[in-house]
Amino acid sequence: xxxxxxxLEGITRIYKRGNEEIKGVxxxxxxxxxxxYISILGPSGAGKTTFLNMLGCIDSPTSGKLIFYPDxxxxxxxxxxxxxxxxxxxxxxxxxxxxxxFLLHSLTATxxxxxxxxxSSGKKVEDGYSKKVLEMVGLGHRLTHKPLQLSGGEMxxxxxxxxxxxxxxxxxxDEPTANLDTGNSEVIFNLFEELNSMGMTxxxxxxxxxxAKRARRIIFLQDxxxxxxxxxx
Amino acid sequence: xxxxxxxxxxxxxxxxxxxLTVLSIAVSVTVLFSLLSFTKGYEKGMTSELGxxxxxxxxxxxxxxxxxxxxxxxxxKIPNYFDYSVLEEVKKIPEVEIAAPFFMSAIIxxxxxxxxxxxxxxxxxxxxxxxxxxxxxxxKDENSLIMGGDAAYIEQTDEPGQKFYVxxxxxxxxxxxxxxxxxxxxxxxxxxPLKAAQEMFGQKDRVTGIAIRVKDPTLIPTVVEQLEKxxxxxxxxxxxxxxxxxxxxxxxxxxxxxxxxxxxxxSALGALNTVLMSVFERTKEIxxxxxxxxxxxxxFQLVWVETLVMALISGILGIGIALIGMGLVEKIIKxxxxxxxxxxxxxxxxxxxxxxxxxxxxxxxxxGIYPAYRASKLKPIEAIRTE
Numbered sequence: 001x002x003x004x005x006x007x008l009e010g011i012t013r014i015y016k017r018g019n020e021e022i023k024g025v026x027x028x029x030x031x032x033x034x035x036x037y038i039s040i041l042g043p044s045g046a047g048k049t050t051f052l053n054m055l056g057c058i059d060s061p062t063s064g065k066l067i068f069y070p071d072x073x074x075x076x077x078x079x080x081x082x083x084x085x086x087x088x089x090x091x092x093x094x095x096x097x098x099x100x101x102f103l104l105h106s107l108t109a110t111x112x113x114x115x116x117x118x119x120s121s122g123k124k125v126e127d128g129y130s131k132k133v134l135e136m137v138g139l140g141h142r143l144t145h146k147p148l149q150l151s152g153g154e155m156x157x158x159x160x161x162x163x164x165x166x167x168x169x170x171x172x173x174d175e176p177t178a179n180l181d182t183g184n185s186e187v188i189f190n191l192f193e194e195l196n197s198m199g200m201t202x203x204x205x206x207x208x209x210x211x212a213k214r215a216r217r218i219i220f221l222q223d224x225x226x227x228x229x230x231x232x233x
Numbered sequence: 234x235x236x237x238x239x240x241x242x243x244x245x246x247x248x249x250x251x252x253l254t255v256l257s258i259a260v261s262v263t264v265l266f267s268l269l270s271f272t273k274g275y276e277k278g279m280t281s282e283l284g285x286x287x288x289x290x291x292x293x294x295x296x297x298x299x300x301x302x303x304x305x306x307x308x309x310k311i312p313n314y315f316d317y318s319v320l321e322e323v324k325k326i327p328e329v330e331i332a333a334p335f336f337m338s339a340i341i342x343x344x345x346x347x348x349x350x351x352x353x354x355x356x357x358x359x360x361x362x363x364x365x366x367x368x369x370x371x372x373k374d375e376n377s378l379i380m381g382g383d384a385a386y387i388e389q390t391d392e393p394g395q396k397f398y399v400x401x402x403x404x405x406x407x408x409x410x411x412x413x414x415x416x417x418x419x420x421x422x423x424x425x426p427l428k429a430a431q432e433m434f435g436q437k438d439r440v441t442g443i444a445i446r447v448k449d450p451t452l453i454p455t456v457v458e459q460l461e462k463x464x465x466x467x468x469x470x471x472x473x474x475x476x477x478x479x480x481x482x483x484x485x486x487x488x489x490x491x492x493x494x495x496x497x498x499x500s501a502l503g504a505l506n507t508v509l510m511s512v513f514e515r516t517k518e519i520x521x522x523x524x525x526x527x528x529x530x531x532x533f534q535l536v537w538v539e540t541l542v543m544a545l546i547s548g549i550l551g552i553g554i555a556l557i558g559m560g561l562v563e564k565i566i567k568x569x570x571x572x573x574x575x576x577x578x579x580x581x582x583x584x585x586x587x588x589x590x591x592x593x594x595x596x597x598x599x600x601g602i603y604p605a606y607r608a609s610k611l612k613p614i615e616a617i618r619t620e
Contacts, residue, residue: 058524058613084528091526098617102521106246111239118236119527166526 011064024050026224039212042221048205095163099175153184262551274580287361288444314439333357353430369393369410378406382414508604520616536605544597
């Protein structure tokens with residue numbers, strides 16, 4: 001079984017703003033192994049979010065190849081997959097955490113966590129797993145609370161629980177602590193470490209250098225290009 | 234959490250907006266259900282009432298035959314008369330089984346807000362009213378009177394033998410029988426011997442109509458052809474009367490149905506607008522759902538189910554309101570209609586219920602297509618970036 005999880009070959013994403021062309025990421029080439037914990041650092045506009053969006057297949061590159069290696073030894077070229085297959089890929093393999101949490105205020109913490117399960121009819125998850133996941137992130141006492149009854153840190157923990165409920169292989173977190181204080185940021189990064197120790201590949205885009213340093217590999221981006229890959233091969 | 238529960242919770246996010254949309258559809262469904270129930274009930278009531286008449290043809294004085302016939306059926310003062318001798322001519326027609334002359338008139342008592350209908354008849358009419366159950370007996374002499382069930386209730390007469398005085402005509406009758414309720418207009422009438430009626434209203438040897446039963450219903454056209462030759466009278470068959478009444482109802486139904494369809498289209502557009510607005514408001518959220526692995530088909534289904542659930546709730550509510558308000562609708566319709574059967578004119582029919590529910594589901598499905606399509610076309614990254 002290969003160690004690799006993703007291979008990116010010359011991934012470029014060009015956005016058009018009027019007549020102007022902006023490169024979100026520019027010729028990214030790298031490999032990501034299974035079980036890695038990676039921080040993506042860089043100034044605003046460096047391409048961190050675009051990079052995560054490419055990995056999570058919610059955006060597609062203008063050029064380049066993105067390859068995914070599932071456990072069965074196959075090699076899947078995600079850049080050539082149809083949209084419905086990409087949806088399935090995300091359902092099965094990707095968990096997203098956003099800076100703004102994006103929780104549904106009309107649902108309880110448990111219901112928010114259960115949301116991805118509504119769409120994953122094929123994947124079996126044991127009954128009560130969402131509660132288990134919430135307990136895992138330390139919110140066993142907040143199961144029936146709605147987002148507005150939770151603190152920012154708790155909301156982000158619900159979002160992390162939501163990203164875990166489908167038991168994905170990769171967790172992609174885009175500025176997960178941007179709206180949190182230091183204490184809560186610490187809690188979230190502790191969670192990422194815990195998840196990584198359980199075998200999940202974690203890729204976090206962040207501005208917080210101190211927290212980013214907790215990852216074993218740090219990729220620095222600038223103007224859409226990798227300027228440094230600390231800990232990478 | 235189930236998909237349907239999620240859809241329901243989405244609807245509850247903006248309760249007022251959802252409620253107003255639900256109400257607008259529900260009102261249309263209420264009117265549709267009431268109209269269909271009325272048409273069904275009216276047809277059923279009329280068929281039953283005309284079936285209980287026991288005759289297929291009526292001869293009425295010259296004038297508007299339908300007005301006279303409807304007066305004869307619903308009760309009232311028939312202003313025209315024809316000569317009793319016409320009866321002899323009718324009896325000569327071999328296909329006629331029974332010919333029953335009648336004299337109908339009314340005494341209006343404005344101070345008591347009531348109109349008493351007097352129906353003069355002979356034993357031939359009794360032959361036609363075989364289904365009558367009389368407490369007491371048939372006319373014993375010219376001063377006999379049989380009260381319809383409702384009339385007896387109003388007069389507080391529950392036993393035969395009591396006297397009944399008509400002060401306007403200074404005439405006294407003895408109640409020989411009380412009619413058990415029949416569910417027809419007969420319940421409100423005062424039945425007296427034909428001659429007594431003719432005398433009381435000063436129309437000796439004159440009648441307001443003759444009811445005719447034909448030996449074989451297939452012979453009705455032949456009999457009608459012969460009856461049409463009689464002087465001073467017009468012939469109307471019960472099926473013609475029924476047809477005319479149903480035509481009137483059908484015309485009104487078409488008009489109301491057109492208005493309902495316009496109302497439903499407006500409601501459907503309202504539902505479409507509500508769901509579309511909620512899709513726009515949830516653009517970012519849809520993007521997040523897509524990021525979590527929801528496919529286009531999931532987003533489409535979700536929005537479609539939301540519209541459908543909203544339409545279904547509206548349908549159930551609309552039908553519920555219609556069922557609760559059935560009594561009121563019945564009262565209004567009976568007041569407006571020139572000839573309404575005595576029984577219920579609004580009939581609850583499971584088919585009507587299914588038609589209305591089916592219709593509202595169709596409205597939901599159609600109204601939901603565009604917002605669902607719009608939502609499903611959203612690209613995850615663009616949706617997430619939406620401000």
